[in-house]
Amino acid sequence: MIVEWKKEHSKVKIYVEGELWRSVSPRLFGKNPDFDVQNLKELEELEYRQTMLFAVRSLSAKAQHSTELRKKLRDLGASSSAIEQVLSELQRLGYLDDDEWLDFYVRAQISRNLGKYAIQQKLRMKGIPLDQCEELLDRYLTSESQEEQIKSLLKTKYRHKDLSDPKQKQQVIAALARRGFSWELVQSVLLQD
Incomplete structure (x- = not known):
């Protein structure tokens, strides 16, 4: 199987047998990727490993909600299946816990003396659904x-x-x-x- 890549602007375009397979950020596979794979399944496994590596690095730098991490991985150009596999594996391993992150984040914002509407706006900007925001804030802020x-x-x-x-x-x-x-x-x- 022939895998080639071309760097175009801020993306790396990956071609399999002359057909465009995916357009990704250079941060996913590196600036000069080496695709030593025999078939498409191996390429997808490589994508999964690289996506997992990026996600773990991102979480080690800063705790995040799964919605925020999903957006980062999507912006990289990773496939939906790789993203969902990575997120479910990170949740299974305990590295990604949305409820714990939300509790910590809300308590941190309250300690900064922010009111309900400012915290709600910050949560909404991170992609948290409105009903979940309101439920959480009602629990912490009377x-x-x-x-x-x-x-x-x-x-x-x-x-x-x-x-x-x-x-x-x-x-x-x-x-x-x-x-x-x-x-x-x-x-x-x-x-x-």
């Missing part, structure tokens, strides 16, 4: 805990702001809204003080 976060921020970060001055008060409200706290919640905390 209105009481968010009120405590706002009070803590008012006592620390915004302690030098004069909340009796309408302009400074509006600046604090806007800053808290950017942190993901609802306007109603911020107003209720400010009225308590």
